[in-house]
Amino acid sequence: MSLLDFVFYGFIAVVVIQVIYFIGFFWKFTFLKPERTVPKSMDISVIICAKNEAENLKKFLPSVLSQKYPNFEVVLINDASTDDTLEVIETFAAEHSNIKIVDVKNIEAFWGNKKYPLTLGIKASKYDYLLFTDADCKPLSKYWIQEMSNCFVNEKSIVLGYSGYSKIKNSFLNKLIRYETVVTAVQYLSFAKTGIPYMGVGRNLAYTKEAFFKANGFINHIKVRSGDDDLFVNQVATKSNTAICITEDSFTQSTPKTTFNDWIKQKRRHISTAKHYKLSHKILLALLYSTQLLYWVFATILLVTTFKWQIVVALFLLRIILYYTIFGASSKKLDEKDLVLTLPLLEVFLIIIQLTIFINNLISKPNHWK
Incomplete structure (x- = not known):
């Protein structure tokens, strides 16, 4: 099996896992209608x-x-x-x-x-x-x-x-x-x-x-x-x-x-707590992030080399459509409508930043809360 074959089958696996997350988890929240309950009066x-x-x-x-x-x-x-x-x-x-x-x-x-x-x-x-x-x-x-x-x-x-x-x-x-x-x-x-x-x-x-x-x-x-x-x-x-x-x-x-450095410091503190989560939660989150990263890496390699490009394009679009559907609708639900047009660009930037923060946290510990 050639290196491109390995990347191709890896890409298929990554897309399948991402689709499972999108439909199995995120879909339920995205199209969930807020429940109207009887007002409570507890102190x-x-x-x-x-x-x-x-x-x-x-x-x-x-x-x-x-x-x-x-x-x-x-x-x-x-x-x-x-x-x-x-x-x-x-x-x-x-x-x-x-x-x-x-x-x-x-x-x-x-x-x-x-x-x-x-x-x-x-x-x-x-x-x-x-x-x-x-x-x-x-x-x-x-x-x-x-x-x-x-x-x-x-x-x-x-x-x-x-x-x-x-x-x-x-x-x-x-x-x-x-x-x-x-x-x-x-x-x-x-x-x-x-x-x-x-x-x-x-x-x-x-x-x-x-x-x-x-x-x-x-x-x-x-x-x-x-x-x-x-x-x-x-x-x-x-x-x-x-x-x-x-x-x-x-x-x-x-x-x-309002500055990139301040935000990075804040996110370093937040992300540093994830290692203390329950093992099952760490596995779910690590699999989600790693497949997001590999999706873009594998897709770039395969599209640049045009290796089995018809199948790659179809899988690439399937994931993009699901991503747009879920995060586009969620952005509107959470009153962040102006994010919709730039979603793929923002996703790539965030993946790179999260990877950088993860590496930095391995090297040095973030500071206290203030």
């Missing part, structure tokens, strides 16, 4: 951990405090900030009786680890249902709390939401960031929908206090500085206790990085 604690976030709190906290929900508190955690974060929090607390302040001082054993202040905030919260977001994040609707709380039905104790990034005109980096966010969301929401929840995003995540303490909080991965959201979900989420929330009123939106 909710919204928890926000802030480290040097004075300006972001001024800008985004009002959108949380103005939520249309009967009874909720906002637990604001000042994680040893060196700016005016605590003063800003105290100013808001003077005007809103439903704010609880948790002021955390630096402890050497937990320096740079978000899980310690989050644990203190969770312990200080007075309600059994917890909803998490970030200081630089805003709900896109006044009914965010309502929509997320509605999903605590049928013994569900974890709710995975979607959080995107705000748009910046004429910025390819911004499109790449938002595309990566859509791809990640399609993956974790699709896997959760098919009964294999493996992560969540702390910018829009809810779970019960009972689930947190039953798992002994973050103790199983407390030494891992990142992963307060995805590693916790990876540990405790199951087919029966996890729900997803994809109504437009449940979305939140964060401020994106």
Whole structure:
């Protein structure tokens, strides 16, 4: 068997695996219609951990405090900030009786680890249902709390939401960031929908206090500085206790990085936690990424050499059509319509960046959360 024969049969296998992922997993999320449930009225604690976030709190906290929900508190955690974060929090607390302040001082054993202040905030919260977001994040609707709380039905104790990034005109980096966010969301929401929840995003995540303490909080991965959201979900989420929330009123939106270096540093921290996932999840994700990479590598070799080009073109188009169908529709579902025209270009760029980050993480460890 020649080298081109090997590449050709490898290409066929790669396309088959990709089609299985697209139809077996992603299709269910892409064409899932949001379920309209009867509004719940359980008490909710919204928890926000802030480290040097004075300006972001001024800008985004009002959108949380103005939520249309009967009874909720906002637990604001000042994680040893060196700016005016605590003063800003105290100013808001003077005007809103439903704010609880948790002021955390630096402890050497937990320096740079978000899980310690989050644990203190969770312990200080007075309600059994917890909803998490970030200081630089805003709900896109006044009914965010309502929509997320509605999903605590049928013994569900974890709710995975979607959080995107705000748009910046004429910025390819911004499109790449938002595309990566859509791809990640399609993956974790699709896997959760098919009964294999493996992560969540702390910018829009809810779970019960009972689930947190039953798992002994973050103790199983407390030494891992990142992963307060995805590693916790990876540990405790199951087919029966996890729900997803994809109504437009449940979305939140964060401020994106504006320089390539800052975004890479952020993604290095995020990707570094994946090695701590359950083995089955690591295998599923590794197979997905490796086949994406090999699809483009094998297709380029075969098309350049015109080796059995008729079959190669047919398989190439089959995968491209499925890809466009799924991620095009998902982009529209998640209000990222402007990404559709550049999807293949964004995919290639993201594959290369993810490979670069993976190699860099093998060489050196990323920094703490802030």
